[in-house]
Amino acid sequence: xxxxxxxxxxxxxxxxxxxxxxxxxxxxxxxxxxxxxxxxxxxxxxxxxxxxxxxxxxxxxxxxxxxxxxxxxxxxxxxxxxxxxxxxxxxxxxxxxxxxxxxxxxxxxxxxxxxxxxxxxxxxxxxxxxxxxxxxxxxxxxxx
Numbered sequence: 001x002x003x004x005x006x007x008x009x010x011x012x013x014x015x016x017x018x019x020x021x022x023x024x025x026x027x028x029x030x031x032x033x034x035x036x037x038x039x040x041x042x043x044x045x046x047x048x049x050x051x052x053x054x055x056x057x058x059x060x061x062x063x064x065x066x067x068x069x070x071x072x073x074x075x076x077x078x079x080x081x082x083x084x085x086x087x088x089x090x091x092x093x094x095x096x097x098x099x100x101x102x103x104x105x106x107x108x109x110x111x112x113x114x115x116x117x118x119x120x121x122x123x124x125x126x127x128x129x130x131x132x133x134x135x136x137x138x139x140x141x142x143x144x
Contacts, residue, residue, distance in 0.1 A: 013088035016105050020082040023112050027075045030119060034068050037123065040130060047133045060125055067119050074115055081108060 041048065041061055048057040081104055087097050 011102070011105070013085060016088065016102075017082070017085055019105075019109075020078060020085070023078045023108065024075070024082065026112075026116070027071060027078060030116075031068075031071055031075070033123075034064070034071070037064060037126060040126070044130055044133055047137070048129075053129065053133075057129065060122065060129065063122050064126065067115075067122055070115060071119075074111060078108060078112075081105065 041064075048054070048061070081101075084101060084104075087094060087101050
């Protein structure tokens with residue numbers, strides 16, 4: 001017995017609209033944040049390709065690029081979802097289309113949660129790695 005679809009059944013169009021606008025805002029922020037992360041990676045490229053951390057760096061930077069590409073598709077899907085909200089508020093009884101809209105909303109709830117959780121994890125890994133690099137750079141400067 002699935003309980004999640006019932007949960008979506010009672011969400012009002014206004015609540016779905018607010019959630020969708022929030023997702024769009026959050027995804028646009030992540031997109032801007034990714035520009036910053038790319039800049040950080042470029043600034044520390046020479047340190048990131050050092051032998052002792054190259055494999056980890058390569059994997060992490062690749063995962064961040066994958067997250068960027070996934071973001072583009074997810075943002076587009078959320079924007080389309082927002083544009084289709086009319087189905088829910090047009091006073092025309094379209095049970096199949098309304099159910100499909102709610103199902104898509106549920107799918108997006110799950111995708112957003114999964115994406116943002118994964119993205120935050122990648123960002124933390126990058127900051128941890130860059131923190132170690134910066135700390136190592138400071139130690140080298142102090143020894144010289």
